[in-house]
Amino acid sequence: MIAALGMYDRPETAAANDALWSEIQQNLGYGPDGLTRDQDFWDIWQSPDLLLAQTCGLPYRAKLHDKVTLFGTPIYDIPDCPAGHYYSVLVAHRTGADKLSDFDGCTFAYNEALSQSGWAAPTKALLESGIKPGNLLETGAHRASAIAVAEGRADLAGLDVVTWQLIQRHDAFANDLKVIAKTEPTPVLPLITAQDRDPAPLFDAIEAAIAALPAAALDALFLRGVTHVPKADYLAQPIPIPPESFDLRQPAR
Incomplete structure (x- = not known):
């Protein structure tokens, strides 16, 4: 099984992410002993061994939504922003x-x-x-x-x-x-698992893990909770123009 929390993982937040995963694993009663940090994001997201990972809203709606299971959306400490959203x-x-x-x-x-x-x-x-x-x-x-x-x-x-x-x-x-x-604001980076996994135990495990995590670890991650943002809300966001087709401002001649 693979668990990865790489989207906000940096040296200063690594210990907090490890603590979060440890709590999640204990609540589940199974899962890998540590987070995966040495694999390509796309390989992780599309692996049949995926237990838990966080992706971005655009990859989810553009390429992953019919290949993985959405099970939750984090709530971050973001001023003047609805829960489960960011900007x-x-x-x-x-x-x-x-x-x-x-x-x-x-x-x-x-x-x-x-x-x-x-x-x-x-x-x-x-x-x-x-x-x-x-x-x-x-x-x-x-x-x-x-x-x-x-x-x-x-x-x-x-x-x-x-x-x-x-x-x-x-x-x-x-x-x-x-x-x-x-x-x-748009929906926050979604939490996903492999397509054939039951999402309910994962949501419950991460919800309990966040509640049990020390305040310092939560503060390190700006993490406050987890919620359900409907799949339809992610898919409702438009697919953007790709950079190669973007209409750049031409310099004056």
Whole structure:
């Protein structure tokens, strides 16, 4: 069996994630002794041995929803956001412009095309505001997108708010960034298991685990609980335009 909690796993949160999994395993009475951290996310998500993992909303609705079982949605400590939802922040360099309208034609950094919080939600917000980037920079990770802005290689980046809170807490380069805008809330990264597994014991086990976890571990993960967000709510979100088809702002001639 495979258990993985890699979406918000970094050196500063690893012990808290391990503690969370230990509690879940004890509540279930079975499962691997430790979390898997050395496999590709897509291999984990699609494995018939998957017991528990967290994916992103866009991979779930685009490629996974008919291949896995959704069993829950975490509740994170996110100000002014409905339970089981989150949003993206659009960050710029602290010395840059303060209004989103000033970023037309900018270089936009994103982690990957199949990211709800790094690509889908931010580009939807940009287009609805009449903003078109002039260049796109794919970085491979939210933190790498933030670094690209801090270093001046990009003007704007979309980050999910939990990642942003972790960056603010642990990374000095956060002092070089500021939030320009926020996107509309969408369902949080879903918890999934293999298609043929009963989801109810997993939900009960993680709910009890969160209730038993020390406050310091919960705070490390910004984790507050778990809820049920309907599958239909995930599937209702639009599939975004891929980067290769995105209409970039052409420079004036």
